[in-house]
Amino acid sequence: MRTRFVNLRIPAGGNETVAAEIVVADGLFEEIVPAGNQTAAGGEQWVNLRGGLVLPGAIDGHVHFDDPGFTHREDFASGTAAAAAGGVTCVVDMPCTSLPPVIDADSLATKLRAIQAKAHVDFMLWGGVSGDSFDRPDWRERLAELAEGGAAALKVYCLSGMSSFTALDYDRIDRVLEAAAGHGLPVGVHAEDPTIVGELTEAIRARGGDRPADWAAARPVLAEVAAVRRIIEGCRATGARVHIVHLSSGAALELIAAARADGVAISAETCPHYLEHTLDDLIRQGALLKTAPVVKSADDRERLWAGAASGELFTIATDHAPAQWPEEKHTGSIWTDYGGVPGVETLLPYLHSEGVTAGRITLERMVELVAANPARLFGIDHRKGALAEGLDADFAVLDPEVRWTVRASELHNLNRYTPFKGRELTGRVRACYVRGRAVFERKADGRELFAPAGSGRWVRRGEP
Ligand SMILES: [Zn+2]
Numbered sequence: 001m002r003t004r005f006v007n008l009r010i011p012a013g014g015n016e017t018v019a020a021e022i023v024v025a026d027g028l029f030e031e032i033v034p035a036g037n038q039t040a041a042g043g044e045q046w047v048n049l050r051g052g053l054v055l056p057g058a059i060d061g062h063v064h065f066d067d068p069g070f071t072h073r074e075d076f077a078s079g080t081a082a083a084a085a086g087g088v089t090c091v092v093d094m095p096c097t098s099l100p101p102v103i104d105a106d107s108l109a110t111k112l113r114a115i116q117a118k119a120h121v122d123f124m125l126w127g128g129v130s131g132d133s134f135d136r137p138d139w140r141e142r143l144a145e146l147a148e149g150g151a152a153a154l155k156v157y158c159l160s161g162m163s164s165f166t167a168l169d170y171d172r173i174d175r176v177l178e179a180a181a182g183h184g185l186p187v188g189v190h191a192e193d194p195t196i197v198g199e200l201t202e203a204i205r206a207r208g209g210d211r212p213a214d215w216a217a218a219r220p221v222l223a224e225v226a227a228v229r230r231i232i233e234g235c236r237a238t239g240a241r242v243h244i245v246h247l248s249s250g251a252a253l254e255l256i257a258a259a260r261a262d263g264v265a266i267s268a269e270t271c272p273h274y275l276e277h278t279l280d281d282l283i284r285q286g287a288l289l290k291t292a293p294v295v296k297s298a299d300d301r302e303r304l305w306a307g308a309a310s311g312e313l314f315t316i317a318t319d320h321a322p323a324q325w326p327e328e329k330h331t332g333s334i335w336t337d338y339g340g341v342p343g344v345e346t347l348l349p350y351l352h353s354e355g356v357t358a359g360r361i362t363l364e365r366m367v368e369l370v371a372a373n374p375a376r377l378f379g380i381d382h383r384k385g386a387l388a389e390g391l392d393a394d395f396a397v398l399d400p401e402v403r404w405t406v407r408a409s410e411l412h413n414l415n416r417y418t419p420f421k422g423r424e425l426t427g428r429v430r431a432c433y434v435r436g437r438a439v440f441e442r443k444a445d446g447r448e449l450f451a452p453a454g455s456g457r458w459v460r461r462g463e464p
Helices: 076-085 105-118 139-148 170-183 194-206 212-217 221-238 250-261 272-276 279-289 298-310 347-357 363-377
Strands: 002-011 017-025 028-034 044-056 058-063 088-093 122-125 154-157 187-190 242-244 266-270 395-405 424-434 437-442 448-450
Touching: 002 363, 017 044, 044 363, 044 424, 058 076, 058 347, 058 363, 076 088, 076 105, 076 424, 076 437, 076 448, 088 395, 088 424, 105 122, 105 139, 139 170, 154 170, 170 187, 170 221, 194 212, 194 221, 212 279, 221 242, 221 250, 221 266, 250 266, 250 298, 266 298, 272 298, 272 347, 298 363, 347 363, 347 395, 347 424
Parallel strands: 002 044, 058 088, 088 122, 154 187, 187 242, 242 266
Antiparallel strands: 002 017, 017 028, 044 395, 395 424, 424 437, 437 448
């Protein structure tokens, strides 16, 4: 069955768009042509997208869907439904917030069994090396299993708040980088220096500090800078491909940009909350906005936007990591309140509104940051990440002029809170297609339709 999507626009460089028609057959883009140039072929189904802006489906390279093991926070069905409603057609789920953590072939298989039937959108899986898994004599074999098993990339932490997935010291990270390089697998690094944060945390807690500002004071820009500086050295020495996840500071971005210019294979991701929020917001919103790294200053925020515009930042992902709301965000202490915010559903509309419409980045750059570049990072750019003939027909339909207000209760993930609540945005996702099939539609009367869970499929790195 061929489907012809008509009455739509697609990006055409910079902020330009052009009227087009898209033909999908067998789940792939078969033709993308200027509007009105084609006549209907026999047996085609037509879908009128009523002037919508069609974008390549976003690939959120950093989500914690917590399944199996922590499904009081999120599960794969609710997480991927939220993704679909946000125009995210592929998520890349982290290895550290499910039980068992994904550290080898067995745990990868366990995870797949738990989540596959729940997926509303396509997904990839990060593997990882924790302190505990490194302690086993066969950690290299386990890493090799992940590479051969199709893990998207490997995650390590310089500093971890999780007992189920502990950090590695820098020397151990170097050894993981070396091993990962041998498999051609990129390594995502949570880059905050454990010594700096540890000492500050101890001192601040000793004097009774227990406010959001104290949490922020324990995790200064310097902690990120020190870790990034050390990781760059490891990257240089091993030749590994490193991606610094959830970068939060301008100073660390400067280091990464300089290293990249010097030929080091390092890149960085930031998240919408670092582009939107500052310490003032953390103080105002309290634990709701608690994340690690913590949000920084207005100057950092501007530097990150500049990096998004210039290409110094490679990707934008959400670090979607909800707590059980409200219990885990109101434990009585900022130190034990859960660190993490949902975000997968607001990624694309937020960037369209505050990036493209506000004139900070072009439409073309936004698509690179959330689709083309993540596809390159995870080795699936021959399958996904662009509106191009032969690729999976994954796309979002956006109404670029529609103004709407983010309301936590209207999100689709399990625990509905968001630091973006009350934010008015321009541009809203109306529909989402994965391999040519509608997985989400918002009807004119407000009804929301989702395809059944299980329509999303696992995408392995290295798959032809
Ligand atoms: Zn994360």
